Amino acid sequence: MKKTTALTLAALTALSSAAIAGEEEGIILGDANSTATFSSNGQFEWSVDGTDHLYDQSFYFRRAGDNQEFNIGSLEVLGVAVNDTNTFTDDRDDSINTLYSDGNGLEIETLFTLRGGSEGSGISSLAEQISITNTSTSTMFISFFQYVDFDLGGDASDDWGQIVDGNTALQYDDEFALSETVVTPQPTLFQMDDEGTMYDIFNDDGVDDLNGNDSYQGDVAWAFQWNIELGAGDSFLISKNKTLGVPTPGSLALLASAGLVATRRRRA
Numbered sequence: 001m002k003k004t005t006a007l008t009l010a011a012l013t014a015l016s017s018a019a020i021a022g023e024e025e026g027i028i029l030g031d032a033n034s035t036a037t038f039s040s041n042g043q044f045e046w047s048v049d050g051t052d053h054l055y056d057q058s059f060y061f062r063r064a065g066d067n068q069e070f071n072i073g074s075l076e077v078l079g080v081a082v083n084d085t086n087t088f089t090d091d092r093d094d095s096i097n098t099l100y101s102d103g104n105g106l107e108i109e110t111l112f113t114l115r116g117g118s119e120g121s122g123i124s125s126l127a128e129q130i131s132i133t134n135t136s137t138s139t140m141f142i143s144f145f146q147y148v149d150f151d152l153g154g155d156a157s158d159d160w161g162q163i164v165d166g167n168t169a170l171q172y173d174d175e176f177a178l179s180e181t182v183v184t185p186q187p188t189l190f191q192m193d194d195e196g197t198m199y200d201i202f203n204d205d206g207v208d209d210l211n212g213n214d215s216y217q218g219d220v221a222w223a224f225q226w227n228i229e230l231g232a233g234d235s236f237l238i239s240k241n242k243t244l245g246v247p248t249p250g251s252l253a254l255l256a257s258a259g260l261v262a263t264r265r266r267r268a
Contacts, residue, residue, distance in 0.1 A: 027082060030092035032116025034124040038096055041073035043112070048124040048244050053176065055149040055156070055195075059130065060202045061108065064141035069202050072108055075100035085113060105136025108144075122176070123245045130238040134230035142228045143209075144238070147202055149195050149221040152176040156195065160217040163192050169222050177246055183239040187224040195219040 026039040037045035042058035060069040078101050082093040095113040109131040117123030134140040152159050152173045161171035167182040169192065191198065191210035198221035201208045210225045228236045 027080070027093075027096055029082070029094050029096060029112070029114045030090065030116075031086055031094040031114045032089050032124075033119045033121065034114055034116030036112070036114050036126065038098075038112065039073070040077055040098070040100075041071050046124070046126065046244070048116070049120055049122055052154055053150055053152050053178065053244060055151050056147070057149070058147045058202070059108075059110070060145040060147065061106075061132075062143040062145075062207065063106065067207060068205050069143075069145060069208065071202070072100050072110075075102050075106075075108065078107075086115065089116070105134055105138075105140060106142070107131075107133040107135055109133070123243075125244070126242040128238075128240045128242070130240075131235055132228060132230065132238075133235040134232060137232045139232065140230045142230060142236075144226045144228060144236075145202065145210075145223055146238075146240075147198060147221070147223045148180070149198070150178050151219075152178060156219040158218075159220045160215075161192055161220040161222065162215040163190050163222060164214075166190055167224075169224075171220050171222075175246065176244065178242065178244055180240060180242045182224060183241060185226070185236075185238070188227040189225040190214070190223065192216050192220065192222040195221040197221075198223055 026037045026044065029036045029038070033049050035045065035047045036043060042056065043054060044056055045052050046054035059072045061072060062069045078099045081097040083095045084091060084093050085095045094115070095111070097111045098109065100108045111129040113127045115125045130144070132142060132144060148169070150159070150171055152171060153176050155173065159171055159173050161169065163169050167186050169180045171178040189210040189212065191213050193213055193216050201210070201223065210223055226236070226238065230236060
C-alpha cells in the first residue's frame with residue numbers, strides 16, 4: 001500500500017529525541033479539558049476533567065525472523081514534532097509526530113492529535129495515525145501490534161469490554177465509556193483479555209499472535225495485530241480514532257447482549 005500522507009522526516013521540528021525518550025515526565029499535550037502524555041514507548045496518560053483513564057498504550061513490531069515482539073521505543077528516534085493545531089481552544093500543543101528507524105530499512109511514524117471537550121463534559125477524543133515504511137530495496141514482512149490498557153475512572157477492577165466487527169474496541173464502567181475504531185485497514189487479528197495475559201504476550205521473550213478472544217470483564221486490556229507485506233519503498237498507513245465519554249443506553253445494550261453487563265462487579 002502506498003503512503004497517503006505527507007509524514008516525512010523533513011516535516012519534523014528539530015527537537016532532541018531525548019525530549020521524548022529520556023525524560024520520565026514525557027511530552028504532555030493539552031486541549032480544552034484534556035491532557036495526554038507520551039514517551040518513546042507510547043502513551044501513558046489521558047486525563048479528562050482531571051481523571052486519568054489510561055494506564056498504557058504501547059506499540060510493538062515483529063520482523064520476519066525475529067524471535068519476539070519489540071516495543072517501538074527500542075528503535076532510534078529520528079525526530080519529534082509537537083504542534084498546536086487548535087488555536088481557537090488554547091495555546092497548548094495538541095499534536096505529536098514521532099519518527100522511528102531500525103537503521104535497516106524499517107521506519108515507523110506515529111501521529112497523535114488530541115481534542116478536548118468543554119469543561120466538565122467528560123468528553124475527549126484522540127486521532128491516531130501510524131505509518132510503517134520499507135525504505136530498503138527488498139520486500140519486508142512485518143507484524144505490527146497496538147496494546148491498550150485503560151483503567152476507566154482510574155480503577156482497573158470494574159471495567160467490561162468487547163471487540164466488535166474485529167475493528168472496534170468498547171470499554172465501560174459505571175461512569176465512563178471508551179470507544180476505539182480502526183478506520184483503516186481492518187486488523188488481521190485481535191484479542192481482549194485480562195491485563196496480565198495481554199501484557200505477557202508482548203513481554204515473554206517469545207513469538208505470539210493474538211487469539212481472537214473478543215470480550216472480558218475486570219482489568220480489561222486489548223490488542224490489534226496487522227500482518228503486513230511491504231514491497232521496496234512501500235508504506236502501510238493505520239488510521240484510528242478514540243473517544244472518551246459517558247455510556248449510552250445503546251452501548252450498554254450491546255454489551256448486555258454479550259452477557260457482560262449482568263455479571264459485572266459494581267463499585268461499593
